[in-house]
Amino acid sequence: MARTRDATTGYREKIIQGASKLIIEKGVASTSLADIAQEVGISKGTLYYYYPSKGELIFDISERHMEYITDKIFSWIEESGQGVSAEEVLWLVFKTITTSETRGHIHVYLIQEALTGNSSLRDRFMQEYERWAALIEQGLHRILPGRGDHGIVARVMLSSIDGLLLQHLLGVQNVPLEQITRSLAKLARDYST
Secondary structure (H helix, E strand, O other), X not given: OHHHHHHHHHHHHHHHHHHHHHHHHHOOOOOOHHHHXXXXXXXXXXXXXXXXXXHHHHHHHHHHHHHHHHHHHHHHHHHHXXXXXXXXXXXXXXXXXXOOHXXXXXXXXXXXXXXXXXXXXXXXXXXXXXXXXXXXXXXXXXXXXXXXXXXXXXXXXXXXXXXXXXXXXXXXXXXXXXXXXXXXXXXXXXXXX
């Protein structure tokens, strides 16, 4: 039984990796299940066994992507309780998320897919953005206890992550990440008083 589960996990992982690569190269709309099967080196029947529709595969890819970002935010919350400054934590989160080329491209393609008609993916993003904002707000409360509106600062930080990711993927040079994180940390401190 465990061996079957391992084989299933292995196939799913190969399929997700192959599909992610093709989505980055060709985009979501131009990537077919047949293309993915060929990329992974499996038959279309095998692919359909694991993913009967492209929508289900896209959902799994987005699920992995969302988990990655959530894990980074959780790490930020954990580190914030260990005497690390807000600037250091923010810099680490921004740097990690904005320099992950593959994940960054997947994030942009998934957002594009959500904006151009994939309503279930759009709903998923809306849920995750709410969750991420709440996680960031929780981290801000740990670093900067007070009565301020950390929710506003959390939204600014979340928007900054998306904006910095887009700038990085576009190749914008000399983005002052340290100054941005310092300014956001100051904004958070100002709001917490």
